[in-house]
Amino acid sequence: MKLTILGSTAGAPSRTNAASGYLVEHDDTTIWMDAGTGTFMELAQRVDPGALDAVVISHTHVDHCSDIFGLYGYLAFGPSGDVPVKVFVPEGAAEHLAAFARASDEHIFNMVLDIEEVAPGAEVFVDDVAVRFGEAIHPVPALVTRIEAGAASLVFSGDTGPGGDLIEMATGANVLLCEASMVGVRDERTYPFHLTASEAGETAAWSGVDRLILTHIGAVMDPQQSLDEAAGAFAGPIEYAAQHTVFEIEGR
Numbered sequence: 001m002k003l004t005i006l007g008s009t010a011g012a013p014s015r016t017n018a019a020s021g022y023l024v025e026h027d028d029t030t031i032w033m034d035a036g037t038g039t040f041m042e043l044a045q046r047v048d049p050g051a052l053d054a055v056v057i058s059h060t061h062v063d064h065c066s067d068i069f070g071l072y073g074y075l076a077f078g079p080s081g082d083v084p085v086k087v088f089v090p091e092g093a094a095e096h097l098a099a100f101a102r103a104s105d106e107h108i109f110n111m112v113l114d115i116e117e118v119a120p121g122a123e124v125f126v127d128d129v130a131v132r133f134g135e136a137i138h139p140v141p142a143l144v145t146r147i148e149a150g151a152a153s154l155v156f157s158g159d160t161g162p163g164g165d166l167i168e169m170a171t172g173a174n175v176l177l178c179e180a181s182m183v184g185v186r187d188e189r190t191y192p193f194h195l196t197a198s199e200a201g202e203t204a205a206w207s208g209v210d211r212l213i214l215t216h217i218g219a220v221m222d223p224q225q226s227l228d229e230a231a232g233a234f235a236g237p238i239e240y241a242a243q244h245t246v247f248e249i250e251g252r
């Protein structure tokens with residue numbers, strides 16, 4: 001399995017990095033995981049968006065979903081592709097996204113995108129790639145995603161605070177791609193819907209993953225500080241999800 005970082009900033013794209021978006025490839029299967037602001041162009045430079053096998057949207061905050069409308073335009077108004085493209089979203093997101101496009105059931109938005117809501121605990125198959133979903137702790141319905149292809153496994157936290165299904169979902173995975181929106185020590189004033197870098201490290205340690213990749217790091221933050229703080233809690237390899245990085249994920 002191959003993971004390409006299309007963008008990894010938190011909240012907003014920066015001048016040099018798109019928001020949350022990842023390309024997951026296994027043999028001929030391609031999955032676009034999170035369609036954050038600026039990631040459609042990055043995707044289109046690597047694969048034909050019309051040949052995607054599936055899209056997974058972790059939640060409907062704009063830094064994770066805005067570029068689904070780029071894919072919609074590509075499929076609806078050309079160059080198009082093998083439609084409809086399957087899109088997995090959390091509860092309530094199908095109506096939410098369609099509303100922005102002012103799309104009724106017969107609207108072309110719903111002709112080119114086959115949007116399916118999935119609940120925590122759901123498992124779907126994209127070709128022979130298994131995709132399982134869990135609950136993230138966030139102000140809107142949000143998913144943790146586990147992708148298994150052959151012997152390789154990748155878990156993506158989405159945006160989440162402590163708790164939810166992340167540790168259970170990540171248990172034994174080869175790679176945990178984990179949000180680390182904050183640095184420093186959590187206290188009662190800390191926003192409860194994101195993780196600190198050290199909490200990302202703790203999650204990696206408690207779930208026994210092989211490697212930790214830190215993402216969702218704000219444009220004004222220093223990723224090295226996040227790496228250092230995570231390393232205080234996790235002894236395994238830790239990398240920053242720098243845009244354009246390609247990670248090869250292999251099973252044990």
Ligand SMILES: [Zn+2]
Nearest residue numbers: 011061063159
């Ligand atoms: Zn976010």
Ligand SMILES: [Zn+2]
Nearest residue numbers: 059061138159
């Ligand atoms: Zn969010």
